[in-house]
Amino acid sequence: xxxxxxxxxxxxxxxxxxxxxxxxxxxxxxxxxxxxxxxxxxxxxxxxxxxxxxxxxxxxxxxxxxxxxxxxxxxxxxxxxxxxxxxxxxxxxxxxxxxxxxxxxxxxxxxxxxxxxxxxxxxxxxxxxxxxxxxxxxxxxxxxxxxxxxxxxxxxxxxxxxxxxxxxxxxxxxxxxxxxxxxxxxxxxxxxxxxxxxxxxxxxxxxxxxxxxxxxxxxxxxxxxxxxxxxxxxxxxxxxxxxxxxxxxxxxxxxxxxxxxxxxxxxxxxx
Amino acid sequence: xxxxxxxxxxxxxxxxxxxxxxxxxxxxxxxxxxxxxxxxxxxxxxxxxxxxxxxxxxxxxxxxxxxxxxxxxxxxxxxxxxxxxxxxxxxxxxxxxxxxxxxxxxxxxxxxxxxxxxxxxxxxxxxxxxxxxxxxxxxxxxxxxxxxxxxxxxxxxxxxxxxxxxxxxxxxxxxxxxxxxxxxxxxxxxxxxxxxxxxxxxxxxxxxxxxxxxxxxxxxxxxxxxxxxxxxxxxxxxxxxxxxxxxxxxxxxxxxxxxxxxxxxxxxxxx
Numbered sequence: 001x002x003x004x005x006x007x008x009x010x011x012x013x014x015x016x017x018x019x020x021x022x023x024x025x026x027x028x029x030x031x032x033x034x035x036x037x038x039x040x041x042x043x044x045x046x047x048x049x050x051x052x053x054x055x056x057x058x059x060x061x062x063x064x065x066x067x068x069x070x071x072x073x074x075x076x077x078x079x080x081x082x083x084x085x086x087x088x089x090x091x092x093x094x095x096x097x098x099x100x101x102x103x104x105x106x107x108x109x110x111x112x113x114x115x116x117x118x119x120x121x122x123x124x125x126x127x128x129x130x131x132x133x134x135x136x137x138x139x140x141x142x143x144x145x146x147x148x149x150x151x152x153x154x155x156x157x158x159x160x161x162x163x164x165x166x167x168x169x170x171x172x173x174x175x176x177x178x179x180x181x182x183x184x185x186x187x188x189x190x191x192x193x194x195x196x197x198x199x200x201x202x203x204x205x206x207x208x209x210x211x212x213x214x215x216x217x218x219x220x221x222x223x224x225x226x227x228x229x230x231x232x233x234x235x236x237x238x239x240x241x242x243x244x245x246x247x248x249x250x251x252x253x254x255x256x257x258x259x260x261x262x263x264x265x266x267x268x269x270x271x
Numbered sequence: 272x273x274x275x276x277x278x279x280x281x282x283x284x285x286x287x288x289x290x291x292x293x294x295x296x297x298x299x300x301x302x303x304x305x306x307x308x309x310x311x312x313x314x315x316x317x318x319x320x321x322x323x324x325x326x327x328x329x330x331x332x333x334x335x336x337x338x339x340x341x342x343x344x345x346x347x348x349x350x351x352x353x354x355x356x357x358x359x360x361x362x363x364x365x366x367x368x369x370x371x372x373x374x375x376x377x378x379x380x381x382x383x384x385x386x387x388x389x390x391x392x393x394x395x396x397x398x399x400x401x402x403x404x405x406x407x408x409x410x411x412x413x414x415x416x417x418x419x420x421x422x423x424x425x426x427x428x429x430x431x432x433x434x435x436x437x438x439x440x441x442x443x444x445x446x447x448x449x450x451x452x453x454x455x456x457x458x459x460x461x462x463x464x465x466x467x468x469x470x471x472x473x474x475x476x477x478x479x480x481x482x483x484x485x486x487x488x489x490x491x492x493x494x495x496x497x498x499x500x501x502x503x504x505x506x507x508x509x510x511x512x513x514x515x516x517x518x519x520x521x522x523x524x525x526x527x528x529x530x531x532x533x534x535x536x537x538x539x540x541x542x
Contacts, residue, residue, distance in 0.1 A: 121391025128420040138409035149399040169440030175482030183507040211446030236454040
């Protein structure tokens with residue numbers, strides 16, 4: 001709260017840190033830790049309802065339990081949605097097992113925040129923090145591609161999903177991804193025949209790219225209604241002065257307001 | 272040759288396909304396959320010296336043998352340089368074992384082309400061609416980061432290195448990479464204390480991004496002297512009409528000429 005006041009953050013979205021997803025555990029055990037974490041976050045939000053919004057965590061590895069806990073988060077705990085990982089252990093986000101959870105999220109109006117975790121190739125690049133600098137951006141692209149090519153966005157057009165870290169490596173590689181879709185539909189377009197570029201502007205990304213040129217790219221590619229201030233607080237890879245990049249860029253007041261708060265509130269479904 | 276004529280490609284750089292790097296084999300065996308491939312490419316170049324330039328492949332897993340074959344490529348076979356993978360099996364490109372090869376390449380004036388292969392996380396994303404659409408861009412960023420943070424560019428300032436596919440996910444994530452360097456020097460700046468952004472413009476990237484906005488980003492970030500037409504020929508993920516993206520973009524004739532040929536000739540050390 002002291003940090004929020006210091007940095008003039010009127011409202012912050014709270015979610016658990018990804019190492020506590022516990023997707024590796026037995027479903028019932030992860031349900032227990034999820035409940036504990038969700039109750040804790042809900043408690044803070046209740047204490048400071050004007051300053052915090054809560055996102056829950058779910059035992060995604062056990063879809064029926066996840067849906068139950070999602071309902072509790074939305075109906076009992078007053079949360080705005082959930083945070084999930086870029087994959088669920090063995091499952092990518094297109095796994096048919098996960099679809100009922102996304103379906104329930106759409107029905108309940110739950111926002112989804114996708115954060116990278118358990119980065120692919122971590123064991124192959126132990127030096128220089130590369131799992132965070134190279135692996136995490138790839139994880140986020142893996143998640144976006146899985147939801148696009150798995151037809152999740154196509155089948156659930158009202159689902160409101162946001163991705164961390166400016167979409168990771170997805171935005172810059174959209175040309176490659178679209179080209180792959182076009183030249184090898186036998187590999188890429190097997191579950192969804194719609195061009196991936198059609199989904200630009202249909203999900204949200206945070207603004208955490210640490211570079212004005214790349215923030216411009218995000219706005220050009222996804223539209224100024226889909227980029228939300230992201231801080232990664234309290235991690236060092238985050239924006240240590242929340243909003244600094246956006247405020248440095250001489251946007252007009254309407255765009256500025258959208259990026260700093262309006263878009264996030266729309267993603268969260270808060271009027 | 273028919274394809275070159277059809278697409279008005281005056282000159283093409285030939286190199287082996289990455290699956291034939293054979294870095295997994297015993298050094299002496301990979302030396303043998305390298306020699307066979309290099310002799311073959313040199314033979315084609317000899318037959319059509321005005322149409323082809325050759326890059327060799329080396330048994331990188333056996334540095335002394337690699338250096339010997341590199342010398343043969345440059346002195347006997349008349350090649351312009353070598354193509355290497357984004358990693359050498361267990362070694363990233365910063366491995367001290369590989370440094371003498373890079374040192375020899377600098378001394379011999381050999382250009383280096385880095386191509387992604389054996390993509391990290393392939394087993395975790397078998398669907399939708401994701402090893403190519405997500406894994407390859409990450410591989411290239413892994414390679415660039417390893418050469419930067421390992422101090423290879425710093426110690427060998429005359430080494431001429433080019434990376435495939437517009438640098439993969441590196442360009443868009445430069446802000447994150449630089450931020451990581453700044454906030455966790457204990458993890459990132461252990462072998463080289465120079466800001467990674469200082470190396471922008473000190474290596475080459477090909478233009479294969481399949482998107483005009485991203486090609487603009489490349490030019491803004493790396494300079495119009497460092498981007499070379501890349502085709503990925505004969506693979507479907509390549510530019511099926513070589514040069515089409517560059518030619519579609521209304522560059523002035525000087526920039527156009529740089530991107531289509533001049534930069535590549537400078538990278539290759541051909542006057």
